[in-house]
Amino acid sequence: MDRCDKLVDVGRRQFLRGGAIAAAATATAVALPAAPAKAAALARVDYPLNRLGNVADLKPNEPLDVAYPDENAPGVLLKLGTRVEGGAGPDGDIVGFSTICPHKGFPLNYVAADRTLNCPGHYSRFDCEAGGQQIWGQATQNLPQYALRVDEKGDIYAEGVDELLYGRLSNVL
Numbered sequence: 001m002d003r004c005d006k007l008v009d010v011g012r013r014q015f016l017r018g019g020a021i022a023a024a025a026t027a028t029a030v031a032l033p034a035a036p037a038k039a040a041a042l043a044r045v046d047y048p049l050n051r052l053g054n055v056a057d058l059k060p061n062e063p064l065d066v067a068y069p070d071e072n073a074p075g076v077l078l079k080l081g082t083r084v085e086g087g088a089g090p091d092g093d094i095v096g097f098s099t100i101c102p103h104k105g106f107p108l109n110y111v112a113a114d115r116t117l118n119c120p121g122h123y124s125r126f127d128c129e130a131g132g133q134q135i136w137g138q139a140t141q142n143l144p145q146y147a148l149r150v151d152e153k154g155d156i157y158a159e160g161v162d163e164l165l166y167g168r169l170s171n172v173l
């Protein structure tokens, strides 16, 4: 029984020593100087204000090839003929989209009959009357749509994009 008590006593001491070490480690962790504050991540990028065309260049329901925010980012301008989400101009019917599929980067084709941009790669389809919403397919995001502004002379300017362009870490390189 004596021996057994000693073992219990040794066990207690070991336990207390372990607790003391853990407490010291915690105190050390608490005493560490605070990490320097990280610079706030930039959630927005500065888009260029680019003239993409003029209202007079557009024919109803026919795509006009453009590029935005740089020459390596193909897209289209469309005059849909009915006021739509994100539509610019006097009739609120001018929209612009990237024409690179957000799934794996195939170039999209415009289908005037249902006003969609369609992918020949894996058949995703995007509704140009609904802000580029994907209506079928493999992509995991909607089609990037341009923020457009039309001035008093009818010049159409892009000043932003609402989704990340395919293959980029930032829309503005």
Ligand code: FES
Residues within 6 Å of the ligand: 101, 102, 103, 104, 105, 106, 119, 120, 121, 122, 123, 124, 137, 138, 139
């Ligand atoms: Fe367009 Fe796959 S690249 S659906």
